[in-house]
Amino acid sequence: MTVPDRRPASIDELATGLAGHRYLADRGLVTALHLALQLGRPLLLEGDAGVGKTEAAKVVAELLDVPLLRLQCYEGIDVGQALYEWDYPRQLLHLRAMEAAGGDLATAEADLYAERFLLERPLLRAVRAGTRAVLLIDEIDRADDEFEAFLLEFLADFQVSIPELGTITATGPPVVVLTSNRTRELHEALRRRCLYHWIEHPSLEREAEIIRLRAPEVPVVLARRVAEVVSRLRGLDLFKPPGVAESIDWARVLALLGVEDVDVDVATDTLGAVVKEHDDTVRVRGVLAEVLDG
Numbered sequence: 001m002t003v004p005d006r007r008p009a010s011i012d013e014l015a016t017g018l019a020g021h022r023y024l025a026d027r028g029l030v031t032a033l034h035l036a037l038q039l040g041r042p043l044l045l046e047g048d049a050g051v052g053k054t055e056a057a058k059v060v061a062e063l064l065d066v067p068l069l070r071l072q073c074y075e076g077i078d079v080g081q082a083l084y085e086w087d088y089p090r091q092l093l094h095l096r097a098m099e100a101a102g103g104d105l106a107t108a109e110a111d112l113y114a115e116r117f118l119l120e121r122p123l124l125r126a127v128r129a130g131t132r133a134v135l136l137i138d139e140i141d142r143a144d145d146e147f148e149a150f151l152l153e154f155l156a157d158f159q160v161s162i163p164e165l166g167t168i169t170a171t172g173p174p175v176v177v178l179t180s181n182r183t184r185e186l187h188e189a190l191r192r193r194c195l196y197h198w199i200e201h202p203s204l205e206r207e208a209e210i211i212r213l214r215a216p217e218v219p220v221v222l223a224r225r226v227a228e229v230v231s232r233l234r235g236l237d238l239f240k241p242p243g244v245a246e247s248i249d250w251a252r253v254l255a256l257l258g259v260e261d262v263d264v265d266v267a268t269d270t271l272g273a274v275v276k277e278h279d280d281t282v283r284v285r286g287v288l289a290e291v292l293d294g
Contacts, residue, residue: 006064007037014063022213023052023059024206032197033060042155042176044140044191047199049181050243054138056199057177061134064175069129070136071122073143079150083160085119086112113164124168127160131172141180145187152190202244204231210244211251218251225262226251230274232291238280250274264289 008014014037015030025033033056036043045053061068071082091112120128126135140148154160158170178194180186202210207227211218218226226247234241242250250273259266267288275281284291 006066008034008063010034017063018059021059021062023055024202024210024213025052025056026200026202026206029056029197029199032195036177036195037175039195040173042178042194044178044180044186044194044196045199046180046182046196048201048241048243050241050245051199051201052244053177053179053199054136057134057136057138057179060175060177061136064134066132066134066175067125067129068134068136069122069126069174070138073137073139073141073147075142075144077143077147079147081121082123082147082151083121084124084162085121087117087119091117115165118162118165123154124160126174126176127158127168127170129174130158130170131174134175134177137176137178139181140178140190141183141186148187148190152187152193155190155193201231201234201241204228207231207244207247211248214248215252215255218255219260222254222260222262223251226254228294229262229267229292232294233274233284236283236287236291238275238277238283240275240277240280242274242276246274246276262292264292267292 008017011027011030011034014034015025015027018025018030018033032043032045035041037060045056047053057070058068094112094117095109122135126133137151140151143151155176158173159167161167201207204224204227207230208220208224211223211226212220215223230242230247230250250270253270253273254262254266257266257270268285271281271284271288275284
C-alpha cells in the first residue's frame with residue numbers, strides 16, 4: 001500500500017503545520033526546511049545551544065508522521081556505532097547451541113551473518129526507511145574529522161555495503177537534518193553538501209509566544225517578563241547563555257510557585273532553572289538587580 005506524502009506544499013502550509021505542533025519558526029527557518037523537504041537535500045542547522053535545532057527535526061518528523069532516527073554524535077563515535085554492528089554474543093550462543101545439539105557447525109557458521117544477528121544503527125535504518133523517515137544527525141561538530149568524511153560519502157548516495165549481505169540502497173533520500181553548536185568548524189565539503197540555516201535566539205515577543213505555547217499554564221504577563229529577563233541575560237556574554245528551553249523551564253517554575261513577577265529574591269532562589277553553569281551563576285548574581293530593572 002502506498003503511504004501518502006504528507007510534505008507541506010508551500011512555505012505557509014509548513015509554517016502552519018509547525019505551529020500546530022507547538023513550534024514557532026521564523027520565515028527563514030521555515031523556508032530552509034521547506035526547501036530541504038522539496039529538494040531532498042540535507043539541512044545543516046547551526047546556532048547557540050537551546051535555540052531549537054534538535055526540536056525542529058523532531059517536529060518535522062511529527063508533522064510528516066514518520067519515525068525520527070536520531071544519531072547523537074560524540075567524540076570517538078565510529079562507523080559501527082552509526083551504521084550497523086553484528087550481535088556477537090547472540091552469534092556465539094547460536095554456535096554453542098548448535099554444537100550442543102550436535103548440529104552441523106558449517107551450517108551454523110553460514111547462518112552467523114543472517115539478518116536476525118544484524119544490529120541496525122540509525123544510518124542503516126534511515127537507508128532502509130528511505131523517504132519515510134527523518135534522520136537527525138545531532139551535534140555533528142562533536143564527531144572527529146574521520147567520521148565527518150564518512151558521513152559526507154554517506155550523504156552522497158545513501159547506500160550501505162555490508163560484506164556479508166550486499167549493498168543496501170535507499171529508494172529515496174530520507175529527510176536529513178544535521179545540527180552543530182560550532183564547537184569546531186565543519187569541513188567545507190560537508191557544508192556544500194547541505195542547505196544551511198543559522199537559528200538566532202527568538203525576539204522577545206516570539207519567545208513570550210513560545211513560552212505560552214509550550215507552557216500554557218504560565219500567565220501572559222509572566223511569560224513576557226521571563227522573556228525580557230532572559231533576553232538581558234543573553235546580553236551578558238555568559239559562557240552558556242540560556243536557551244529557549246531554559247526560558248520555558250523558568251517560566252514553569254515561577255508559575256508553579258505562584259509568582260506574578262520576578263524580583264531579586266525570587267530570581268536568586270530559582271536561578272538554577274535558567275543558568276546552568278557555576279561561573280555564569282556567580283556573574284549573574286552580581287548584576288541581578290540591574291538585569292531585572294533593565
